[in-house]
Amino acid sequence: MKKRIIWTSGGVVLLIIVSLLAAGNYFYDVAINRSHESVDLHGGGESVAAAGLLSEYEQQTKLEEVTKWTDQQSFDIVEIESEDGLKLKARFLKNAHSNGKAVILAHGYKGNSEQMPGITKYYYELGYDILKPDARGHGLSEGEYIGYGWHDRKDYIQWVLFLVDKKKEDAIFLHGFSMGAATVLMTSGEKLPAEVKGIIADSGYTSVLEELSHQLKFLYHLPAFPVMQVTSAITNLRAGYTFEEASALESVKKNKLPLFIIHGDKDELVPTEMAQRIFDMAVSKKDLWIVPGAGHTEAYTIAEEEYQERLKAFLTDALEQ
Template sequence: MKKKIVWTFSGVIVAIMIALIAAGNYFYNVAINRSHDAVDLHGGGESVTAAGLSNGEEQQRKLEEIMAWTEKQNFEIVEIQSDDGLRLKARFLKNQQSSGKMVILAHGYKGSSEQMPGITKFYYDQGFDILKPDARGHGLSEGDYIGYGWHDRKDYVRWSQFLVEQKEAETIFLHGFSMGAATVLMASGEKLPEQVKGIIADSGYTTVHEELSHQLKYLYNLPAFPVMQVTSAVTKFRAGYSFSEASALEGIEKNHLPLFIIHGDQDQLVPTVMGKRIFDKANSLKELWIVPGAGHTEAYTIAEEEYQDRLKAFWSLALGK
């Protein structure tokens, strides 16, 4: 009788382990493995405010002007090699009035360097050269997994060095959105070139573990434990990093550069509280702007003029002007 109980118990344990490993591989393939398929995320839709603006005639006219301007630009495809041997590519736009001011724009999850046309034009109009990398596992860059900013942070150190060594950058700002925001925050804790003067993070998450746990709860109605731990272990085995180590909070603790945190107060994809926690954790010169009515990465859409003015003020602050 005891032997039967032991065997039954052992069988249940083995079945649970197999199920957890299967679940871990499933969620790895959904969230981490490279794919060109779009992913529906909780909180990923437009807010009421942004939807109302996007349907307006003035907004449509602006968008048409931006897209017409974008089509006329001659973006150069440039390339670096990552620490682990990946060929990473980016779009580089040299300003006709180039003065050594440059920005690296970091796109979000499942995005690419072809995005962010509005902010690209704004930086160009302010005299900046613009570099827009495809993150590893995205766009033209190599990589069979998504790094959520963790391995990418070292890629952005290399991109910064590329601008200094190959494009004669004198001043560099890193400006990221969503996953790109987490990327530049993580990169801020690394040894960046002295030409990097400031970090702008729009709608960034605190840690990969917390963001994926948030999505797991709302998309699958599942608790974080033990699914996140198992998926993290699978990710460590298959991609070389764990969810717990992939932390923007850890990066900003080491950061000494001026920091501008932007977050919408209606952000459900990356909860607004994450932006506040990032700001609270930072030890450098810092600014927090919580944008009323803005959902995820919508601040530029619904408060374009104020966004631009605040960026200009931050640049001046970071450069001591």
């Protein structure tokens, strides 16, 4: 009888272990592995507020205007090598009336450097040169996994050095959206060249652990523990980082640059409260703008004019520091 209990208990424990390992590998393939198709994330898509902001005609007209402008620009494909030997590529646009300033625009999860046309056009109008990298594991860049901003932070240091050394930029800003926002926040905690003047984070998450736990809850109706811990361990083995260490919260504690945090108050993909916590944790000069009616990365759509005014004011102020 005792042997049977021992064997049964052992079998149950083994089954649990095997199941957790299978789940961890599955979620790694879904969320981290480059080759897997993007899933429909909870809170993704356009909100009712954004969809109803402009008439269909106005939306089409604005889209055509930005698309036409984008098509008229000559983006150069530039390349660097990461610390771990990956070839990373970006689109670089030299301003015809360059003022010696540049912005690095960071795209979101499963995105690429062809995105963010509206804000690209606005920075160009301000006289900025524009660099739009493909994050490792995305677009034209090499890499078999998604770093969610953690390993990317080191890549962004390399991109900054590229702008300083190769393009002779005098002032550089980092501006990211969603995963790109987390990327620039994580980069802010590193030692950066003096040419970097400020950080703009639109819809960024606190940490990879918290964001993936949030998605796990809504997409799969599963508790974070122990699935996320197992997936994190597998990610550490296969990609070299853990979800726990990939933290924007910890990074902003070390940031000394001016910081502008933007977030929609209707964001369900990256909960709005994450923006408040990042802001509270930051120790540098900082500003927080919670945009009424905006879902995930919709602030520029919902309040384009105010976005531009606030952004311009932040850039001007940061350059005077």
